Amino acid sequence: MSGRPLDTVIVGASLAGSAAALVLSRSGARVAVVDKAVFPRPKTCGELFSPDGVAALARLGLDGEVRAAGAATIRRFALVRPDGGRVRGRLPAPALSLSRERLDALVLDGARRAGAAFHLGEAVTSVEGSLAEGFTVKTPARTLEARTVLGAWGRYSPLDGRLGRPFFGTPAPLFGFKKFLAGASGSRLSDLVTLHVFRGGYLGLSLVEEGRVSLGALATPAVAQEAHHDFDHLLARLRAESPALAADLDGLTPEPGPALVSEPVHLGPRGATWGELLLAGDAAGVVDPYTGSGMALALRTGEAAGALLADHAAGRFSAAALLPEWSRRWRAVTGCVFFFSRLFRPVFLGGLATRLVVPATAPLAGLAARLTRGPT
Numbered sequence: 562m563s564g565r566p567l568d569t570v571i572v573g574a575s576l577a578g579s580a581a582a583l584v585l586s587r588s589g590a591r592v593a594v595v596d597k598a599v600f601p602r603p604k605t606c607g608e609l610f611s612p613d614g615v616a617a618l619a620r621l622g623l624d625g626e627v628r629a630a631g632a633a634t635i636r637r638f639a640l641v642r643p644d645g646g647r648v649r650g651r652l653p654a655p656a657l658s659l660s661r662e663r664l665d666a667l668v669l670d671g672a673r674r675a676g677a678a679f680h681l682g683e684a685v686t687s688v689e690g691s692l693a694e695g696f697t698v699k700t701p702a703r704t705l706e707a708r709t710v711l712g713a714w715g716r717y718s719p720l721d722g723r724l725g726r727p728f729f730g731t732p733a734p735l736f737g738f739k740k741f742l743a744g745a746s747g748s749r750l751s752d753l754v755t756l757h758v759f760r761g762g763y764l765g766l767s768l769v770e771e772g773r774v775s776l777g778a779l780a781t782p783a784v785a786q787e788a789h790h791d792f793d794h795l796l797a798r799l800r801a802e803s804p805a806l807a808a809d810l811d812g813l814t815p816e817p818g819p820a821l822v823s824e825p826v827h828l829g830p831r832g833a834t835w836g837e838l839l840l841a842g843d844a845a846g847v848v849d850p851y852t853g854s855g856m857a858l859a860l861r862t863g864e865a866a867g868a869l870l871a872d873h874a875a876g877r878f879s880a881a882a883l884l885p886e887w888s889r890r891w892r893a894v895t896g897c898v899f900f901f902s903r904l905f906r907p908v909f910l911g912g913l914a915t916r917l918v919v920p921a922t923a924p925l926a927g928l929a930a931r932l933t934r935g936p937t
């Protein structure tokens with residue numbers, strides 16, 4: 562590419578990347594976003610969009626569109642123990658539930674309308690450079706030059722390996738998988754997200770648009786493999802092990818096609834920067850899915866990174882101060898979420914720990930619902 566470098570190239574056009582692009586473009590900065598996927602696309606996710614995410618959507622001016630796209634409102638949660646016992650509670654504020662096909666495409670379209678350029682269906686293969694010299698970002702189809710780069714490439718990308726991030730290539734402790742279910746009895750789940758803990762993981766059920774039910778799960782590699790090879794067989798096994806799950810799934814049928822299985826899931830914070838790159842969303846840290854906070858964090862850290870990079874582009878913030886300032890702001894946005902999501906993990910990830918803490922599960926689940934969400 563010749564000519565004036567862009568202000569920012571963003572790698573990843575999902576929630577974190579598109580939120581950042583929207584904020585940057587509205588400020589007048591010149592932004593390009595690259596994603597290996599073409600949108601709309603499905604994504605392994607429970608699709609519960611927590612209240613702090615709903616507030617961030619409103620700040621971005623997209624909450625009306627998301628509701629108009631058919632998002633279900635969720636006010637209550639239930640946690641179902643392996644023995645079938647069920648605890649219930651109210652979420653601190655209403656959440657929304659919409660398929661990632663629709664949600665991600667709406668945020669992307671918002672950024673496009675604000676003026677961001679998108680290069681979709683192109684994987685970024687290398688990022689080189691520095692804040693002093695500028696960056697070069699390459700895909701098989703193009704070379705982009707920019708003053709700053711924001712990494713919003715999610716929880717696990719080949720780019721992590723090329724950049725030498727330590728978790729890449731280490732044995733994956735967990736995988737996610739997801740499937741939509743259909744059936745008139747889905748309305749039973751109206752206003753409710755239900756988490757079923759089972760041996761080897763947990764799954765969430767919530768209603769999304771048009772009466773479909775989203776089933777998103779986090780599980781050991783063995784269970785995820787079972788989901789990949791024969792989802793119906795896995796579901797039959799889990800139903801047989803838990804009458805409560807069988808009751809919740811009664812009248813619901815998996816939509817045709819294989820289950821979607823995620824990249825490896827390495828939970829925990831990773832840091833807001835890598836080298837001289839700023840990171841947002843899952844690329845900077847993966848919060849436990851049971852919190853239903855990952856999407857909100859992606860949107861909120863993307864929004865905050867966009868605001869800081871816009872200040873840098875406008876000359877209001879020096880390159881030297883950029884990285885420490887982003888680390889400080891990222892910590893301010895994420896607060897104690899990673900600490901509490903780790904603290905309550907044994908309650909949700911089953912095994913011996915679940916049996917030990919079961920008597921305390923109801924108050925813990927309520928507390929977790931409050932503590933693992935940021936300000937709304």
Ligand SMILES: Cc1cc2nc3c(=O)[nH]c(=O)nc-3n(C[C@H](O)[C@H](O)[C@H](O)COP(=O)(O)OP(=O)(O)OC[C@H]3O[C@@H](n4cnc5c(N)ncnc54)[C@H](O)[C@@H]3O)c2cc1C
Binds near residue numbers: 610823826
């Ligand atoms: C099983 C499971 C259930 C979950 N359930 C929920 C839930 O109910 N509620 C919730 O809030 N969160 C949930 N999450 C978490 C949520 O899915 C993530 O936190 C969220 O998607 C992070 O958004 P992101 O924009 O950071 O990354 P992503 O949404 O992962 O997007 C990253 C993007 O980067 C692109 N990309 C990657 N590598 C490259 C490359 N080299 N070049 C170009 N593009 C690239 C990808 O194509 C992708 O579009 C769940 C996670 C799992 C695993």
